[in-house]
Amino acid sequence: MADHAKLAVLIDADNAQPGLAEGLLAEVARYGTAHVKRAYGDWTDNHLRGWKDQLLDLSIQPIQQFGYTKGKNATDSAMIIDAMDLLYTGRFDGFCIVSSDSDFTRLAARIRESGLTVYGFGERKTPAPFVAACDRFIYTDVLGKPDSDNEKPAELAPRMKTQELRKDTRLVNLLRNAIEDAADDTGWAGLGAVGSMVSKRAPEFDSRNWGYGKLSGLIAAIGLFETEDRQHGNGKHIYVRNNKKKPAARE
Structure with a gap:
């Protein structure tokens, strides 16, 4: 049953808004239990300071990843390496990859090749190949769009007629x-x-x-x-x- 599925939630904090974290985990709970919750980024950088309260309140483990070279995203590589390590443990039924970055396309495909379910979470701008590589892809705006000032969920779009x-x-x-x-x-x-x-x-x-x-x-x-x-x-x-x-x- 989905309620008993063991899930690993990996968040690209450089590519996701902290205001969505609570709605994100509520959505994840529909598919199983998050046994691992990790957020990746350079936590010495001020642009991630909005994540601090979310990490504490939602028990999300921050994974530090320094940017070794300017213009290169080391966070993606760290997430991919950790995902493969977790995959090889054989302890999980599925992965939740939170990012709008196409760099995770091959990772999603590889996890599915091992018979596990992949749930993707990202913005509407997420490239089609990454969306297609997932078993299910949820656009984060349906979870409540964060306000740029206070990061509180805004109302969803009205129903189409x-x-x-x-x-x-x-x-x-x-x-x-x-x-x-x-x-x-x-x-x-x-x-x-x-x-x-x-x-x-x-x-x-x-x-x-x-x-x-x-x-x-x-x-x-x-x-x-x-x-x-x-x-x-x-x-x-x-x-x-x-x-x-x-x-x-x-x-």
Whole structure:
């Protein structure tokens, strides 16, 4: 179960805002337990001073890495070396790599080659190859965008309306294809299976990117799919299918 997954959280502090740390770890908790929490950077540099309270309050271990040469980022190398050391211990089920830097693309791919799950966290500017190398990629703005002055989470973007959602052809086609692939002979597919199928095809997919907390809410807002609740034991499960095309009217 995801709750029992042992995760290593590695943060590129040079490339991530401290105001996101609390929301980040809350998101990590959805996928497992953070057995290792490390933040890498040159802690003698004043630009990282905003991280101090976060490190203490959230029990994140700071890893000191001096910049040996001006213009070269030694932090990335330190993170990669530590990640491989942790990987070889065989104690973890997955890694959370927090950075918007494409330098971690090969690291993510290597960890996945070992059969472990990789969760990436970064800004919208994160290069596509790094996003694609992860099993799941979460854009940090959905966790609450930090204010530059007080680093407090700001409100998320408002929900996109039905007309706007329908114009997003990539989104609509992604959902249609996922439903079709996960459906049974009657055309119905469990929402959980649909979500898994979508994530495999688009690691960055997250209903919060469109302002919806859950996939069910996003699908309902689009209004192009049929849904129904089914009782299984003591719980309800949502099923979805593509709307059937209506026969053309006869003249």
